[in-house]
Amino acid sequence: MKDFTKGPIAPALIEFTIPLVLGNIFQLLYNAVDSLIVGRFVGKEALAAVGTSNPLMTLAILFFNGITLGAGILIGNHYGSGDHDKMRRQISTTMLAGIGFSLVVSLLTILLAKPLLMLLQVETEVLQISADYLRIIFIGLVFTFMYNALAGSLRALGDSMGPLIFLVISSVINVIGDLILVVGFRMGVHGAALSTVLSEALSVLFCAVYIRRKVPVLHLGKEWLIFDHTILKQTLAYGTTSALQQATVQLGKIGVQAIVNTMGVSAMAAFTIVNRVDDFVYTPQQNIGHAMTSFMAINKGAGEQKRMRSGFKDGMIIEIAYGGILFLVCFFLARPIVTLFTTDEEVILHGTTYLKYIAGMYFLPALTNGIQGYFRGIGDLKITLISSMTNMGVRLIFALIFVFGFGKEIEAMPLSYMIGWIAMLIVEMPLLFRSLRNMRAESVSDS
Secondary structure (H helix, E strand, O other): OOOOOOOOHHHHHHHHHHHHHHHHHHHHHHHHHHHHHHHHHOOHHHHHHHHHHHHHHHHHHHHHHHHHHHHHHHHHHHHHHOOHHHHHHHHHHHHHHHHHHHHHHHHHHHHHHHHHHHHOOOOHHHHHHHHHHHHHHHHOHHHHHHHHHHHHHHHHOOOOHHHHHHHHHHHHHHHHHHHHHHHHOOOHHHHHHHHHHHHHHHHHHHHHHHHHHHOHHHOOHHHHHOOOHHHHHHHHHHHHHHHHHHHHHHHHHHHHHHHHOOOOHHHHHHHHHHHHHHHHHHHHHHHHHHHHHHHHHHHHHOOOHHHHHHHHHHHHHHHHHHHHHHHHHHHHOHHHHHHOOOOOHHHHHHHHHHHHHHHOOOHHHHHHHHHHHHHHHOOOHHHHHHHHHHHHHHHHHHHHHHHHHOOOOOOHHHHHHHHHHHHHHHHHHHHHHHHHHHHHHHHHHHO
16 A cells, blocks of 8 residues: 655656556456457347447446545545544445445336436337346446445555456456357347446455455444444535536537537547547546545645645646657657558548647646646545536537537547637636645644
8 A cells, every 4th residue: 555645756646547547448448348249249239239328337337436536535534634433434434325326226227227228219129138238237236336435445545556456357357258158158248248247246356355455444344334424425525526527528528429420420430539549548647637636635634735735746747748748649640540440541631630639739638637636635626527517618619619610620629629628727727826825825834
């Protein structure tokens, strides 16, 4: 477990970030393999069934991620302050509330699977298998929450390697399960869903065993049954704000996709390609911000305000340096990267133009991710929500103006992104300077 309250800051942030990055990249690769197995060995109907279930699954996961992120900030505060009793009550309350909520959501989804999918305009020919897949997946929703809660608790204490190990093991088991149930026993989407649920259940088991053996501070015993209404209220205040922020970003992406869909198949294909590249290059920027969140939360609890300021500075340097590397790679290798995905010259042209534009702007999300990590870490989640809403709202407005007002094509997307990020910084920067100034004044008065 990494002690963020002592020692050099930049190496600690990098060491914490690397497992987060590897975990996300591995997850992206796993998702691609999972879809490949279903598409190749079952058929396009099965692949469509899996795809049409994603919005509902993503919505549930975003909510749980928001709750566990909010709880993680509070856990980090309590751990940093040395209040292990309150930290344990925070963990047990979050776990009990989340298990109860996930069971209710599972039951409702199982009962209402078809009506929900019909709201998403799922084709009749795949409606039944989509409903079957969704019902099985949501049976395992409780395991999804439990893993996120346990992994989030470990990360809040400075351990990002443990969750990475469990993610890798779970993903490998899922792929093996797909091969056995989908390919071997020809169970179709039912086999794919069962494999996912089994891998999630095993990831919870592995995580619990790891905590039992390696993390004494999380040996709760009978304290797992403690439920504190006051703590739940604070957790929901943090968690729902975080969940709303993530939902805002997701809705913004859907809106942009809808605009791109009016540009024709080549532009849509190019947009899809660059988004896949974005998944790999942008995720580490988010992970650096998450590392800053854990660092800030733990040191806030420990009252180390000077170290918090230093951590923010070092984190921003890492973010900007990484943004510079992204620019060099994606700008000068734009065409070879896009060519990996397609041989269609029109798509390559659109994709190369889009990727070069977006590469020149990667330093902007580097700044916004670092600042978001800071505000999450000090517990001011309203600012992260407002700034994200500003970003996505401005992005959509200018995308509409550029495409339908000025007749621009794919280059409209990165331009609208740039304006959205700048608007986000305009909201954040004054609040950031005020917060840092207040923190400096408090540390001087305490000394």
